[in-house]
Amino acid sequence: MTAQRVLVTAGTGTVGQHVVRELRDDDIEVRVGTRRPQSVREANDSDECVVEFDFVRPETWGAALDGVDAIFLVRPPGVEQGQVTAFVDAASRVGVEHVVYLSTLGADKNVLIPHHRIESHIQQSAVRPTFLRASFFSQNLHEVHGQDVVEHHEIFVPAGTGETSFVDARDVAAVAAVVLTDDRHDKQAYDLTGPEALRYDEVAAVFSDALNRRITYAEPSIPAFIRRMLSRDLPLSYVLLMVGIYSTARFGFAGRVTGDVGRLLGRPPRTVRDYVEDYRDRFEPANPPAATHSPER
Ligand SMILES: NC(=O)c1ccc[n+]([C@@H]2O[C@H](COP(=O)([O-])OP(=O)(O)OC[C@H]3O[C@@H](n4cnc5c(N)ncnc54)[C@H](OP(=O)(O)O)[C@@H]3O)[C@@H](O)[C@H]2O)c1
Missing domain, CATH: 3.90.25.10 (UDP-galactose 4-epimerase, domain 1)
Known part of the structure; x- marks a missing residue:
C-alpha cells in the first residue's frame, strides 16, 4: 500500500525540509517532526501538521507516530544509534509499515559505522525498509x-x-518522495550520487x-x-x-558515481x-x- 500519512523526522533539516515540500506537492499528509514545534509553526506561519518529536525523549514518540503508515527516518548528528533503533522498534509495534532511511554511500559494506548497524536493525524489524545511501x-x-x-x-x-x-540534498529529498509514494521501492536500496x-x-x-x-x-x-x-x-x-x-x-x-538518482527521478541529477x-x-x-x-x- 502506498503511504497516506508520513512522519518526516528531522523535518527541518537539510534533506527533511525538502521531503516535506515534495510530499505536500504529492498531496500526501505530512507530519513534520521537530524538537521545537512552536517555533517551526510560527516561522512557517501555517497550519501544517508539525509535531514534537525527539529521539531522546520517547514520550514524544506516541503522538508523532499516531496513524502514520510510513516514516522518512534520519539519524541527526549526535543522536545515538540505540535511540534510533529503539524508535524503529516503537514504530514497528504501532503498525508503521514502511521506513525510508537516509543512510550513507557504502554503509552496506562498512560494518564500523552506525548507518550499517541501523540498516541491519531496520532489516530485521517488521517494517518494510528502503535505504537511501547518499553521497x-x-x-x-x-x-x-x-x-x-x-x-x-x-x-x-x-x-x-x-x-x-556530490549529490544535491534536494535530489535526495525528491527520491525520498518517490520511494515513499510507490511501494515498488519497498525492500530496495539506492546509491544516490x-x-x-x-x-x-x-x-x-x-x-x-x-x-x-x-x-x-x-x-x-x-x-x-x-x-x-x-x-x-x-x-x-x-x-x-x-x-x-x-x-x-x-x-x-x-x-563512485551511480545512475540511481536519474533512474528514480526520470531526469538528470x-x-x-x-x-x-x-x-x-x-x-x-x-x-x-x-x-x-x-x-x-
Ligand atoms: N551531510 C552529508 O553529506 C551526508 C551524506 C550522506 C548521509 N548523511 C546523513 O544524513 C543525516 C543527516 O541528514 P540532514 O543533513 O538532512 O540532517 P540535518 O540537517 O543535520 O538536520 C538534523 C535535524 O534533526 C533535528 N534533530 C536534532 N537532534 C534531534 C533529536 N534528538 N531528535 C529529533 N530530531 C533532532 C534538528 O531539527 P529540530 O531542531 O527542528 O528538531 C535538525 O534540523 C545523517 O545521518 C548523515 O549521516 C549526510
Whole structure:
C-alpha cells in the first residue's frame, strides 16, 4: 500500500525540509517532526501538521507516530544509534509499515559505522525498509564551509586530490518522495550520487565561474583544518568526524558515481554548478573584492 500519512523526522533539516515540500506537492499528509514545534509553526506561519518529536525523549514518540503508515527516518548528528533503533522498534509495534532511511554511500559494506548497524536493525524489524545511501551533500559546501568561501574566497577541506560524487540534498529529498509514494521501492536500496565526481580544485573552479570571482582550493593539511575548525568553537568530535569524511575522499573512496538518482527521478541529477547557482547568495561576501567581482552577476 502506498503511504497516506508520513512522519518526516528531522523535518527541518537539510534533506527533511525538502521531503516535506515534495510530499505536500504529492498531496500526501505530512507530519513534520521537530524538537521545537512552536517555533517551526510560527516561522512557517501555517497550519501544517508539525509535531514534537525527539529521539531522546520517547514520550514524544506516541503522538508523532499516531496513524502514520510510513516514516522518512534520519539519524541527526549526535543522536545515538540505540535511540534510533529503539524508535524503529516503537514504530514497528504501532503498525508503521514502511521506513525510508537516509543512510550513507557504502554503509552496506562498512560494518564500523552506525548507518550499517541501523540498516541491519531496520532489516530485521517488521517494517518494510528502503535505504537511501547518499553521497556527500553539495549543501555541506555552504552549511559547513560557506564561511571560508565568503571570508577567505577558498574551499578549505582536507580532501587532498580525491574526488567526491556530490549529490544535491534536494535530489535526495525528491527520491525520498518517490520511494515513499510507490511501494515498488519497498525492500530496495539506492546509491544516490550526483552526475559526476569532482576534485576540490574542480569544485573551486565551478565556484569561480558561477560566482564570477576567484575561489581557490586551499588543500589544507589535516592539522591546519582541525585548527581552523576548532577556532570556530566547533566540538572536537564533530571536527574529527569531518576529518574522517574528508579522509575517505582523500583516499579515493568518495568518487563512485551511480545512475540511481536519474533512474528514480526520470531526469538528470543536479550538478555542483546547479547547486552553486541556486545558492549563490550564501556565498556572496558583504564587501566583495572590487577587482574580481562583477555586481551584475
Ligand atoms: N551531510 C552529508 O553529506 C551526508 C551524506 C550522506 C548521509 N548523511 C546523513 O544524513 C543525516 C543527516 O541528514 P540532514 O543533513 O538532512 O540532517 P540535518 O540537517 O543535520 O538536520 C538534523 C535535524 O534533526 C533535528 N534533530 C536534532 N537532534 C534531534 C533529536 N534528538 N531528535 C529529533 N530530531 C533532532 C534538528 O531539527 P529540530 O531542531 O527542528 O528538531 C535538525 O534540523 C545523517 O545521518 C548523515 O549521516 C549526510
